[in-house]
Amino acid sequence: xxxxxSLLQNAGINTRLTHVGNxxxxxxxxxxxxxxxxxxxxFPNARTMETRSQKYTYGTRGTPTTDALCEAxxxxxxxxxxxxxxxxLAAVTVPLLAFLSSGDHVLxxxxxxxxxxHFCDTMLTRLGVEVEYYDPAIGAEIEQLFKPNTxxxxxxxxxxxxxxxxxxxxxxxxxxxxxxxxxxxNTWATPVYFRPLDFGVDISIHAATKYPSGHSxxxxxxxxxxxxxxxxxxxxxxxxxxxxxxxxxYQILRGLRTMGVRLERHYESALTIAKWLEGRxxxxxxxxxxxxxxxxxxxxxxxxxxASGIFSFVLAADAPEKFKPKAHAFLDALxxxxxxxxxxxxxxxxxxxxxxxxxxxxxxxxxxxIRLQVGLEDVADIKADIERGLAAANAV
Numbered sequence: 165x166x167x168x169x170s171l172l173q174n175a176g177i178n179t180r181l182t183h184v185g186n187x188x189x190x191x192x193x194x195x196x197x198x199x200x201x202x203x204x205x206x207f208p209n210a211r212t213m214e215t216r217s218q219k220y221t222y223g224t225r226g227t228p229t230t231d232a233l234c235e236a237x238x239x240x241x242x243x244x245x246x247x248x249x250x251x252x253l254a255a256v257t258v259p260l261l262a263f264l265s266s267g268d269h270v271l272x273x274x275x276x277x278x279x280x281x282h283f284c285d286t287m288l289t290r291l292g293v294e295v296e297y298y299d300p301a302i303g304a305e306i307e308q309l310f311k312p313n314t315x316x317x318x319x320x321x322x323x324x325x326x327x328x329x330x331x332x333x334x335x336x337x338x339x340x341x342x343x344x345x346x347x348x349x350n351t352w353a354t355p356v357y358f359r360p361l362d363f364g365v366d367i368s369i370h371a372a373t374k375y376p377s378g379h380s381x382x383x384x385x386x387x388x389x390x391x392x393x394x395x396x397x398x399x400x401x402x403x404x405x406x407x408x409x410x411x412x413x414y415q416i417l418r419g420l421r422t423m424g425v426r427l428e429r430h431y432e433s434a435l436t437i438a439k440w441l442e443g444r445x446x447x448x449x450x451x452x453x454x455x456x457x458x459x460x461x462x463x464x465x466x467x468x469x470x471a472s473g474i475f476s477f478v479l480a481a482d483a484p485e486k487f488k489p490k491a492h493a494f495l496d497a498l499x500x501x502x503x504x505x506x507x508x509x510x511x512x513x514x515x516x517x518x519x520x521x522x523x524x525x526x527x528x529x530x531x532x533x534i535r536l537q538v539g540l541e542d543v544a545d546i547k548a549d550i551e552r553g554l555a556a557a558n559a560v
Contacts, residue, residue, distance in 0.1 A: 172239065177356055178424040185236025185417055199414045200227040225402065229410040233386075233417045240355040240420075241368050243388035247401045248408025252371020255385025256280045256349060257287075259367045260316070262400030263345045263393070266292030268315040273330065274524040275300045275323025277349060281521055297523045300328035301460065307338045314342060319365070320349040321358075322464070325476055325517040325535055326525065327451045329460035332467065336364025345393060351375075351508075356427055357470040366393050374508025375472065378419040378426055384412050426510075426540065430473030434538035437546060441477050446554045448478040448530035473538040474507045476517060479557060481531035490557045491516040491532035497556035500541060500549040507537035512546055514553075 172180050186197040203223040207213035220226065226234070234246040249255050256277065264270055272284055274297040284295045298309055300323050317339045321330040336346045347367040348360040354375050360368040370376065372384040385408075389397045401407075431454075438452040450457070452475035453464035464471070481490050494514075495503055501514040517535050519527035527533065538546060 180239065181356075181420050181422075181424045184239040185420070186232040196418070197229055197232040197414070199410050200229045201410055202227055224405060224407045226407075227410050229417075230408055230413045233408075233413040233420075236417060236420055237355075237370075237386050237388055240359075241388040242359055242361050243368065244391040244394040245398060246386055246388040247397060247406075248372075248413060249385040249387065249401070249406050250408060250412075251383050252351060252369075252373050252385040253277075253279045253283070254406060255369045255371060255387050256318075256347075257283050258401055258404060258406060259345075259347050259369065259387055259397060260284070260288060260293075260318070261404065262397050263316050263347075263367075264288070264291075264293050265315075267294075267313060269294040269296065269311045269313045271306065271309055271314060271317045271344075272297050273300050273318060273320050273323060274298060274522060275326055275328050276318065276320050277324045278518075278521055280318070280320075280349070299524045300330050302335075303331040304334040304338055306335050307341075310338070310342045310344070314344050316345045316347060318347050318349075322352055322453050322460075323525070325519065325533060326528075327453055327458070327475060328525065329453050329463035331463055332360065332363045332365060336366075340364065352472050352474065353468055353470070354423065354427065354472070356424055357472070358468050361388070361390050363467060366390050367397065371508075372416045373506065375423055375427060375430075376416050376419050376508075378423060378509060379415075380506065380509030380511065382412050382415050382419075384408050384416055427470065427472060429540055430538060431470050433540075433543050433546065434473040434475055434536070435471060436543050437536070437538055437550070438475055438477075440547060441550070444554065446480055446558060448480040449528065451476040451478070451533070472508075474535065475538075476533050476535040478528045478533055479531045486560060487532040488516070490560045491534060493560045494534060494553040494557040497552045498549055499552065500545055501536070501553075509537075510540045511537075512539035512541055512549075513537040 188195050205220045230248055237246040319330050339346045346365045348365040349369045350360050351371045351374050368388045370386045372386050435454050438450050441447050442450050454471040481487050501512045504513045515535050517533040
């Protein structure tokens, strides 16, 4: 097993994705681990039960199936431990609850996932945590926002919907100087294209609902921690009683096997579409970190190995009252793109982005923001569908 682990550490990403997480030798040669359903776990005697001195003690604390996924994620992240939670949002909220207490101050990037902001502005504030938002472009200047009670910095790169990059190493260095935990929502890139813990992040967060699942039929989140913070994260998760289901863990593990090749296709197709849209007169701007024209492109180029299939564009409109009508006309004309809020699956999706919650990075003034999830369909068909949408928007 050690020889196999050593081999995988030095292997290419698709080889690792194919083999991490479980060894077929452990399951009589079957290449996939069994799905173990269970709440109650029996003990051989009272002493073992009292001391919990066996690997499995209760269903919420792990099964062979959930452990297989956690081991796979640890191998990809380079983390000391991983917890599974029922949703991507729970993957954000559990660490916030784990590392923050009443009276603490937390710094949240202003381009954050909207439900994360809602949690911070409602429940976290109600629990007595002081929440402050910062510009994603702040870099090392974030030090000016630190207070004696600043305990955590939450990052997200690129940012939700508008895709601003962050200087993660610079932010992490300042945070650690002040003894704060650094968390990062890395759902967009996955550990295939960016490994947060290698850049100073302490807690790496993913909505496994997206690319690890890849098929739009599973809800799950993963949270991975470095050695310094793993025990505290694990204890908080046990205390909250939150766990991922074994059936879902099995499906996510299955999805990991093809995530690398799927991401390559998403990356290639989305960038092709983004470049094409840049040349369209109907488009005010394209918000994609891999485009040289994007303001924080150099950060993406410096730190990331690739890009995924989701980006946004600003649909040109000559008056604010036309923003929504043009956006709706574009969306309603689409036939291949579905209108849906999620992403990371095999199908293309589109949504009119609402940025009214922004405090610092306000919505573009040139027109409505449309977010595209470019799926696995043929690029020619995707372009033809976007053409339909643009023609409908032009008629408004």
